[in-house]
Structures are given as structure tokens and as C-alpha cells.
Amino acid sequence: MKPQITTLHSLAGLRSALRRLAHRAGLPVELRYRLALSATRVARAELTAGRPVLLETVPPQPTDRADGQLDGRTGGRADGRTDGRTDGRTDGRLTVRLHLPHAPRRPSLDGLPLPAERLPGTDVVWRVPVPVPPAMAGDDPPGLVELLEEELSAAVDRVDALADDHQRLKHELAETNSGVLALYVQLEERDEQLRQAHGRILRQLEDALRPPPVRVPGLEMAVHYEPAEKHAPTGGDLYDWFVLPDGTVHITVVDALGHGLTSTRSALNVTHAVRTLALEGHPLESIVARTDEVLATFDHELMATVQLVRLDPASGELVLANGSHPPALLVREDGEASLLEVRGRGIGFPLPGSERLLRDRLGPGDLLLLYTDGLTESRRDPREGEQRLARAARRHRHRPIEEVPAAIAAEMHTVILHPDDTVALTVRRVPG
Template identity: 85%
Template structure:
């Protein structure tokens, strides 16, 4: 390094090491903080590096701090001139920002203690020589280590605070999850109570055994459009209605209720069974224009076992004889809200002692999206469980049918068995 004073405040530099040493010493004399000192040295040498590495000299002009400004600080001014540089220097991303000057030059104006201020001076104290480069570097290294220690302590403190915050958030999340689960359970209980109120218990009629199983598509919303009704007519016959209203939730429940209530009213008024599906559509069309529902109507004489059935777009009933023979009872017709609603005819058959009748909604047979396969599986399941106590049969059939559910849907399974037959194998 060749260092030749051009004037008391200008030096010429040919190496990065010499430039760094000069910058550190003048920053020390100006009373800059250690951090500002190494930021200044790093920034100036970064800008000058390309020129010095190419063998071209740079000039460093320094102006020591003058009288203190109104804020109590003077400014150290450092100008870097690179007269032989082919282009202007890049000044972005420097540790200490610089101002751009015309041509290949840059300037740093750094707040510093003014001459004569307490604790600093442009000259070294009497009797002491200027600090050596090693001392300055050790001071910077010590400051960097202290800074790192402070940052590590801050990082540890922030980690601790974050851990406490996360713990609090996790506890709050757990509380919210518990509250949500409590609300879901309460909601489910209310809906199940509503369902129980809407679904009448089996009628007790000598000669007939009746049972039903209902399974919602969603466990937390156990209400839907699959509904049933059964009651005894004045002549002693048992009337059964099975309804599957389009959709899920309370809206479909309301639609299904409208259908069962209308059917019950018409049946008790004595309307012929073959006309009730069409008449129900006429009654409900005036105030529920979006209602669509399939419906199946069954009349059973407990004494004779005579069975009469009407249908509106509903899946066929299944008849299981006491000896295990099965047969689907199909009646063509169109449901409530369908074009030309009504049952095309009445189907007549007879339940002999020990025979089992299975009525259901399509959620039982279409859980795998293939109704015909579902009907075959239903016949097998009903045959397997036909000798069980009547109150167990509907749930047992549903459990066997729902071993694989690809298309969950509300499900009603209703069974009627004529008493008096042998329940042996």
C-alpha cells in the first residue's frame, strides 16, 4: 500500500487492506461507535474493491466533524473518488448507505461526536499513540460478539414468549374444540329428540309384530326427509306410510311431515287407497311448490293377513315367506311433485303366519349406487335375520346392508311380521 497525502484530508490507496486501516483509524478519531465504524469500513471497501483489484488507485477524502448541530452531533464526511472507473459504482445493499455523486464517486455522511465533545477528540490523548489495527479489530470483534450475544438472548426470550403464546393459543383451541363438540352433541340431542317426537312408536295390534330402524346420513344432523307413519283405521286394518322427501335436513323433514299428515288425514276421512297419492299431491301443491317425495302406502288386515299396497315412485317392498322365499312387491306409480302423480294400480297379496314384510327407503339399497345389487343383498339379509326378535330385525338388516357405504343417505327400514308362524330354522 502506498499512502501519499495529497492534502491533510485526502489519501491515495492501492490496496483494500490499506483502505480498511485508514477508514478504521479515522472513524476511531471521529468518535464513531464500533458498529458504525465497521459498517463504514465494509461499505467503502465494497464500493472500491473492483477498482483496487483491477490495479487502479482510489482517493479517500475525509472531512472531520465540525461544530455540533442543533441535535448535538457533528458529521464525519467520507468521499470516495474512483477517477479511472469505467462506470458509476453500484451502491445498493451497503451496510451503511451512501449518497451518489456525479461521476464514479460516492459519499458517506456519518453522525459523529464533535471535536471537544465529552469522551471524544480528533486527536489522541497526550502520551498515547494511535490504536493499532489489531486493537481496533479486537474491539470490533468484541462488539460483534456482544451484539450476537444480545441477539441470541433476544431470540431466546422471543422463543420463550412464543412458546407461552403458542401454549395459550393451544389451550384456547382445545377449549374451543371442546365447546364445539359440546354444542354439536347438544344440537344432535335436540334433533334426536325432535326425530323421536316425529317418529311414532310401533302400533300394538294382535296378530302383527312391527319394528323400525332409522339412520341419518350425517350423525351430527340426525334429521332428514325419510319418514314413516302407522296407525289403525276404524275398521281395524293397519295403515303404514313410508315417505322419502327430496333433500336433507329440516327442510326435507318438513316436506315429509306434510306428506304423512296429509296421507293420515285422507285415510281417516275414508278416501280410497288408490286415490290417496294423487290426492295428497293436490292438497300439498297449493302451499309447497318445491315438494318432491316418493311414497308407499300399505294396508294390512291383522286377522286375515290381507295386504294392499299403493306406490308413488318408491322402491318396491320385500316379502319374505316363512320358508325363506323372497319376492319384490312392485307397483308402478309417480310420487308427490312428479308429473301425473298417483299409483297406477293397487297390489294385493297376503301375509301368512311367519311371513315378513320389509318396507324401506332407497338409502338402504343404494348405499353402493346399484339399486339392483342392493335389492339382491336386501333379500339375502332379510332371509338371514327373519327369525330374530322383530325389534332386532330392521337394525340387523341395515347393519349388513351398510358394511360398505359409497353413497350415504338417510335410511328407514321398517318390518312387519304376521304372528303365529313357527320361528324355527
């Protein structure tokens, strides 16, 4: 069949010609209106400007029938000859070519509903597969209105199908979201269980590391510990208190360098060594230096400050040794406060040991406060922290003993340079 060429001067004429042509060729409705929309977009500028366009169409070509086989390349017999008869089959393509002879530039082919092929110059061609043989399409095409109604009906059916797909996808998405939400809830519940189990383990570990106050007549004791990091509550600030065979109470406060489990191990080594030496009867003034000797053989990296206190519950006699640790604070019953300062160097420091022993007496109602530097580190200097500490201890000294260290720590931590492990340990002599 020879190509058919039509000169068109309007968009309406182009659409009408394409629809009738596509119907005769047996194109499905969707391909038909995609072809019409695409050709309209390409030719719109020319026809709107009053310049004609040429529509060239080549319908699907029937294949020649041979007595025997058809050659797959020529459509005829293997010897290249045909007998002029056809079997009703076509080459399966409708070719539509738009000539834009007067177009000043090549038309854009971006975003066309039916992709086109660009030819040299300003020509554009569509090669559309034809699934239905032309004979099935009928020889008398319906009118343009019927064709448009058919396309509209197909478009409505398509929209309905898309709406159904959208509704189905929404339902599937809702079910998926519901499943994901349930999974999140399960994971959150599991996380909460793990947090609770983790908290129980840490509390048990703290209980094992931090002995309860010693119960002896004539003395009240309490302690408050606050970690620098909530997720690592076993830092290097530790304490130990026990009763010696002669009835005096021994207290050790240690601040090992660093944070976390490594510093905890170092602090435990110090408290255990001090306890052993004290129970063996070593003089208090020698224990800091002897502890360094004992631990230096297997922990070369250990550095810790340490403070040692001996207290006679009956007489109130107080003896204190120090190794680079912040001074203890003594608050008398009448509110007078003083720092008990003793020079010395800590475990792992050069020339470790306490230079001397400081002796004092704890009277009825007097309060002794031992602490680590996390309690007094303020925004300026240690002296300012010590002054604030004395004011806080005076203010809270008459509280029940179990409340005193936590109340002092809470007031001190309203001004802080940086978070650090904190121990606040209080001892009060009971009147009478």
C-alpha cells in the same frame, strides 16, 4: 479544515486509515467498523487488481462564533461577517469519499453495512453523522490493535445484547404459544359441547318425527333410518304407523323430493294428511289421490312417492296401495321372496293415485320389508338393487326383528351409486 487525500494500495492500508480517521472524528465504534467494512467492499476489486484508490476525507468543520447570534445558514453573524473565533461546535458530519480513477465500471452499493451515496463517475461518498465532538476523542489515537480490540469488544457486546433479546423473545413467544394452545383447547372443548348439544337436539327431533314401532299382538316391527348427510339427518324419507279403530295396522312410507328441512316439511305434510284421511275412514284406494288434492292447495312444489299398507294382525291379511314408490318385498318363512308391485302415481305427479289395491296374506314367520329408493340404488339399475335386496332379506330374516332392517341396510350399502336418505321398515308375523 481542508480535505485530506491519501493514495492507498492495499485493503489493510484502507482499513487502518479509516479506523484512525473515524476514531479522531469521534465516531462510535459501531459506525466505525460499518464504515471500514463498507469502504473495503467498494474498493476490494480495485485494490485486489493492483489499482490504487484515493481516500478523501473532510472532518467535521467547526462553526464560527459571532458576538451575537449565528446565522443558521452561513454559520456566521447575521450580517455575514465572522471574527475568526470558534465555539467548539461542528457541522456534525464526517465526509469520506473514495475515488476509483481506474475502475472499469461503477461499483455496486447494494447491501453495504453503511449505505453510501453514488457520485458521478465511479466515486462513492459517505456522510457520517458525528455525535461526539472531535475534542472528546483525544488527539493521540490508539494503535490499530487497540482499535480492533475495541471494535471486537463492541461486536461481542452487540452479540450478547442480541442473544439476550433473542432469549427474551423466545420466552415471550413460548408464553404466547402456551396461551394460544390454551385458547385452542378451550375452543375445542366448546366445539365438543356444541356438537353434543347439536346431537341431542337432532336426536330429539328425530324421535319427534319418527314414531316408535306399534305394539300389537301377533306382529313384530322395526325400522332403520339413515340420512344422506350426517349434518342434515332430517331428510324427506319418513314413515308413520298406527292402529285404526277396527284393529288393523296402517303403515305409510314417504319419500319427498329433495333433502334437508324443506323435504322433511313436505314429507310431514304427506304423513299427516294420510293419517287424517285414514282415521276419517276414507277408502285405502282413494287416499293417495285425496292427499294430493288436500296438499295441492298450499304446497304447489311438493312431489313425493308414497306407499300405504293395511295389515290385520289376527288374520295376516295385507292390502297395499302405491304412488310411484318402490315395490314392497315379501319374504316367506321358507325363504321365497317376491316383490309386491302396484302401479300408481305419487303426490304432485300428473294423475296422482294408486291404480288398484294389491291383496296378499302374511303367514306366520313371513317378513314384509318396506323401504325407500336409497336402499336399492346400486351402481347399475334398480332391478339389480331389488335382486340384491331379496338376497339380503333372505339372509337376515331370522335375526331378532330389531336387528333386521339395519343389517339389510348395511349389506345393501356396500354397493351404492350415490348417498341418499334411506328408510328400511320390517314387519314380521309372529307364529301362533
